[in-house]
Amino acid sequence: MAAAVLIEAATSSLGTIATLPPLAQALLALSTLHFIYTFILSPLRANLPLLLEFTLTSVPSIDHAVPMTSAESSDDGIQNQNQSSPAPKPSSIHIKDPSSPNLIQCYDPATLQHIGTVPAMTAPDVHKLCQAASHAQKSWSRTSFAQRRLVLRTIQKYILAHQEDICRVCARDSGKPKVDALLGEVMTTCEKIRCINVNGEGWLEPSYRPVGPMMVHKTAYVEYVPYGVLGVIAPWNYPFHNMLNHVISGLFSGNAVVSKVSEHTAWSSTYFTKIVRAALEIHGHDSNVVQTLTGFGECGAALVNCDYVDKIIFTGSPGVGKLVMEGCSKSLKPCILELGGKDPMVFCDDVKIEDVVPWAMRGCFQNCGQNCCGVERLFVYESIQSKFINTILPKVQNLRQGIPLATCGGDGDVDCGAMVMDGQIEIIQRLIDDAVSKGAKLHCGGKRNTKLNGQFYEPTVISGITSEMKISQEEVFGPVMCIVTVPDDCDEECIKLVNNCNFGLGSSVYSASQERGMKIGNA
Numbered sequence: 001m002a003a004a005v006l007i008e009a010a011t012s013s014l015g016t017i018a019t020l021p022p023l024a025q026a027l028l029a030l031s032t033l034h035f036i037y038t039f040i041l042s043p044l045r046a047n048l049p050l051l052l053e054f055t056l057t058s059v060p061s062i063d064h065a066v067p068m069t070s071a072e073s074s075d076d077g078i079q080n081q082n083q084s085s086p087a088p089k090p091s092s093i094h095i096k097d098p099s100s101p102n103l104i105q106c107y108d109p110a111t112l113q114h115i116g117t118v119p120a121m122t123a124p125d126v127h128k129l130c131q132a133a134s135h136a137q138k139s140w141s142r143t144s145f146a147q148r149r150l151v152l153r154t155i156q157k158y159i160l161a162h163q164e165d166i167c168r169v170c171a172r173d174s175g176k177p178k179v180d181a182l183l184g185e186v187m188t189t190c191e192k193i194r195c196i197n198v199n200g201e202g203w204l205e206p207s208y209r210p211v212g213p214m215m216v217h218k219t220a221y222v223e224y225v226p227y228g229v230l231g232v233i234a235p236w237n238y239p240f241h242n243m244l245n246h247v248i249s250g251l252f253s254g255n256a257v258v259s260k261v262s263e264h265t266a267w268s269s270t271y272f273t274k275i276v277r278a279a280l281e282i283h284g285h286d287s288n289v290v291q292t293l294t295g296f297g298e299c300g301a302a303l304v305n306c307d308y309v310d311k312i313i314f315t316g317s318p319g320v321g322k323l324v325m326e327g328c329s330k331s332l333k334p335c336i337l338e339l340g341g342k343d344p345m346v347f348c349d350d351v352k353i354e355d356v357v358p359w360a361m362r363g364c365f366q367n368c369g370q371n372c373c374g375v376e377r378l379f380v381y382e383s384i385q386s387k388f389i390n391t392i393l394p395k396v397q398n399l400r401q402g403i404p405l406a407t408c409g410g411d412g413d414v415d416c417g418a419m420v421m422d423g424q425i426e427i428i429q430r431l432i433d434d435a436v437s438k439g440a441k442l443h444c445g446g447k448r449n450t451k452l453n454g455q456f457y458e459p460t461v462i463s464g465i466t467s468e469m470k471i472s473q474e475e476v477f478g479p480v481m482c483i484v485t486v487p488d489d490c491d492e493e494c495i496k497l498v499n500n501c502n503f504g505l506g507s508s509v510y511s512a513s514q515e516r517g518m519k520i521g522n523a
Contacts, residue, residue: 053149060282060283061157061158067274068271071172072271076405078108096296103118109420110410110456112454112455118266118267120295120299123299125299126303127302129258129291130303130309132288133290136286137226137228140289141255151251154282155244159189167182169240173239175404176417177416181240185238185240189245192245206223228311229258230246230309230313231258231304231306233303234315237371257291258293258303260292260299261293277290305330314336315372317340340505341374341376342501342503344498345359345360345508346498347381347388348516353391360481364479365481368419368479369479370419370424370477370478377465377498378483380484381489382485382489385485396444396460401449403452403454418455425455425457425478428457428478432447435462439466440466442460442461444459445479446460457479460481461483472501495520
């Protein structure tokens with residue numbers, strides 16, 4: 001019956017077309033052909049080589065080449081721990097041990113368990129590894145894009161087959177729940193690989209420029225060639241993604257990549273590096289083209305100053321960023337700096353509160369608020385603020401906080417994990433105390449979670465934030481929802497409040513009117 005109706009409808013449509021004037025029929029035919037070419041044939045033709053490459057080229061497994069320790073392969077994989085004794089206080093955690101100056105002491109921030117050590121590399125160590133990377137880059141730069149895609153696809157195949165393992169290792173090293181690791185580590189890394197594999201070759205093609213009448217006999221274009229060795233100083237909030245992020249794009253563009261990982265999440269880098277090196281080796285490439293550095297400030301400074309490094313990419317605080325730029329300036333070495341953010345999220349008076357609450361929850365509390373593009377300032381229009389707070393407060397109070405793995409008496413069934421650094425808790429507390437002392441209202445949280453032995457800060461909601469409070473200007477980087485009132489539902493006042501901050505990075509505006517939202521966002 002349904003098929004008959006469709007046939008009848010199609011016949012009716014053809015009959016209608018036949019009654020149109022010839023010119024209208026011709027225009028309709030041209031429009032149809034243009035649609036087919038633009039949205040079907042042209043993309044198919046452009047992507048056909050990739051489609052054939054991905055279909056006909058098999059991707060090998062590297063499972064056998066990436067051995068795992070018990071701590072990496074099992075939620076309760078830390079051996080020889082006396083769980084009957086109380087866990088040490090956070091102040092007892094020291095990643096530097098004077099008796100072992102050449103090692104970084106690694107801890108699980110949620111359980112405070114000692115999970116191992118990694119080398120605290122010195123300047124000679126950095127020089128040696130950068131030299132090896134530079135040598136390996138010479139041959140790697142001559143590989144084809146197809147060869148580079150195959151290496152990335154091999155990495156991706158391993159990631160997809162070992163999502164649980166990668167999430168577990170991230171959780172153990174940084175204290176995040178596995179779901180946060182899945183969203184912020186695995187999915188983002190796989191998408192980076194997909195994006196680079198599909199678009200990278202086109203992005204790196206020569207970019208042609210117009211020439212003037214006097215140069216009509218010449219062709220002008222910009223050509224993209226490998227830098228050589230990229231030095232990356234990665235932050236600690238997403239240990240897997242932050243290490244792989246620049247490795248993916250760096251390798252695809254023909255560079256070697258030397259990554260200095262944070263000393264606070266250095267333990268996991270051993271496992272993650274094995275994945276990349278195994279993917280290179282199985283295809284016959286020199287795995288020295290990717291190196292990982294573990295160490296303290298001396299290690300990062302040595303990377304910046306190393307003559308074998310051709311470009312620096314740094315993510316971290318403005319203070320350290322200035323030192324990185326100063327170091328690069330001595331040899332005119334190019335550098336890219338991402339120096340924190342104070343991202344605003346705006347809820348206009350015409351939004352549906354039940355629709356925007358999930359975005360506020362994720363923006364403030366995913367990864368315990370330790371996000372470069374996390375929501376640091378939530379601007380809520382005055383007429384809806386009470387309803388918004390009454391709606392969101394129970395959700396924040398019901399967030400389950402605890403150990404993100406099934407170990408040490410926990411079941412891993414949590415929404416909010418631990419803070420990577422205990423020192424960050426002190427920073428958050430200082431900002432909260434300052435705001436409350438200046439009139440802000442604390443609705444929930446606002447203190448260390450003393451019910452748990454690890455490095456936990458309670459999910460917090462605080463409102464009445466004003467510009468003279470430190471929390472409105474300094475990066476919190478924790479599980480805190482800071483609500484700023486937009487008086488009189490005034491768009492112009494909202495714009496002034498949002499822009500009254502030295503930080504940039506990301507922003508979002510929610511309104512029932514796209515035109516209104518875009519106007520606020522572009523101001």
